[in-house]
Amino acid sequence: MGVIPKRSEICRECVDWELVEKVANRERVMNGAAQIVIERVGHVYRSPRGRSVMALENVSLDVRDREFVALLGPSGCGKSTLLYLVGGFLPVEQGAIRVDGKPIAGPGPDRGIVFQHFALFPWKTVLQNVLYGLEKQGIAREERTRRAQLFIDLVGLTGFEDSYPAQLSGGMKQRAAIARTLAIDPQILLMDEPFGALDAQTRLLMQAELLNIWQRSRKTVVFVTHDVQEAVFLAERIAVMSSRPGHIKEIVETRFDKADPGLTRSAPFIDMVDHVWNLVRAEAVLAARGRAEA
Numbered sequence: 001m002g003v004i005p006k007r008s009e010i011c012r013e014c015v016d017w018e019l020v021e022k023v024a025n026r027e028r029v030m031n032g033a034a035q036i037v038i039e040r041v042g043h044v045y046r047s048p049r050g051r052s053v054m055a056l057e058n059v060s061l062d063v064r065d066r067e068f069v070a071l072l073g074p075s076g077c078g079k080s081t082l083l084y085l086v087g088g089f090l091p092v093e094q095g096a097i098r099v100d101g102k103p104i105a106g107p108g109p110d111r112g113i114v115f116q117h118f119a120l121f122p123w124k125t126v127l128q129n130v131l132y133g134l135e136k137q138g139i140a141r142e143e144r145t146r147r148a149q150l151f152i153d154l155v156g157l158t159g160f161e162d163s164y165p166a167q168l169s170g171g172m173k174q175r176a177a178i179a180r181t182l183a184i185d186p187q188i189l190l191m192d193e194p195f196g197a198l199d200a201q202t203r204l205l206m207q208a209e210l211l212n213i214w215q216r217s218r219k220t221v222v223f224v225t226h227d228v229q230e231a232v233f234l235a236e237r238i239a240v241m242s243s244r245p246g247h248i249k250e251i252v253e254t255r256f257d258k259a260d261p262g263l264t265r266s267a268p269f270i271d272m273v274d275h276v277w278n279l280v281r282a283e284a285v286l287a288a289r290g291r292a293e294a
């Protein structure tokens with residue numbers, strides 16, 4: 001058997017994508033198990049004054065290796081909380097989360113997260129922000145800069161390398177944060193409404209770019225969005241969450257031919273958007289009722 005290149009060793013411009021895909025498929029056959037296993041997870045936030053909020057309750061979800069899963073649910077149902085738990089930014093206190101069979105013990109380079117609120121270092125420029133994760137990976141300086149520039153170009157921030165976050169629009173900050181996460185080439189991408197601050201046109205471009213990256217490098221993606229059409233377009237499965245405390249209400253399979261240029265206008269696609277939208281709307285109504293009664 002040949003040597004399987006580590007993802008971190010893959011240099012994008014000299015990539016033999018056919019080989020990468022072959023290796024990826026072989027690995028997939030070899031390890032058919034789920035990559036992320038979320039088992040009966042709950043999470044309670046406790047404030048210093050003793051008020052507690054149960055954000056998640058009994059959440060179970062398996063995400064297969066190289067699968068693209070979208071998380072949809074009403075505001076406040078715990079989507080970000082679930083992503084923080086998988087990312088290792090919050091401790092798992094109820095239930096269990098395993099990645100590649102191992103319990104999570106904090107953040108790691110195998111999981112890249114795009115936070116809902118960008119989380120760029122305000123004192124670093126765009127280039128320095130993107131370089132930050134690469135510096136931690138021990139990659140040679142020239143290769144680091146080359147790779148950082150590649151992803152800055154990819155998200156359309158060429159010319160803004162030396163700008164500080166305060167000098168960027170919301171959408172530009174969001175794109176810088178996406179570039180920073182993609183540049184470290186994690187096996188698992190955790191994305192929390194990554195396109196929420198983008199204008200409609202840039203959003204479409206970024207969706208296409210993300211699909212392209214996912215199809216070529218076969219990452220596992222967990223993608224939080226409020227946009228039902230975006231979820232149906234991007235994901236292979238959609239996990240619809242209940243109102244708070246969030247749990248998985250229903251999982252919908254959404255396997256469409258993404259290469260079909262007429263996909264978003266086709267009847268099966270429109271029906272699927274409608275079906276998922278009805279599920280989400282029902283939970284949003286329950287969430288609003290809960291807020292009114294609180």
Ligand SMILES: Nc1ncnc2c1ncn2[C@@H]1O[C@H](COP(=O)(O)OP(=O)(O)OP(=O)(O)O)[C@@H](O)[C@H]1O
Binds near residue numbers: 054055080081
């Ligand atoms: N740091 C925190 N301290 C206390 N409560 C919190 C904290 N973060 C979130 N919560 C509460 O936990 C619940 C879930 O929050 P979370 O941010 O995970 O929801 P969400 O589904 O991501 O919402 P949105 O779609 O609006 O981003 C909410 O009721 C929120 O008020």
Ligand SMILES: [Mg+2]
Binds near residue numbers: 079080081
């Ligand atoms: Mg959120």
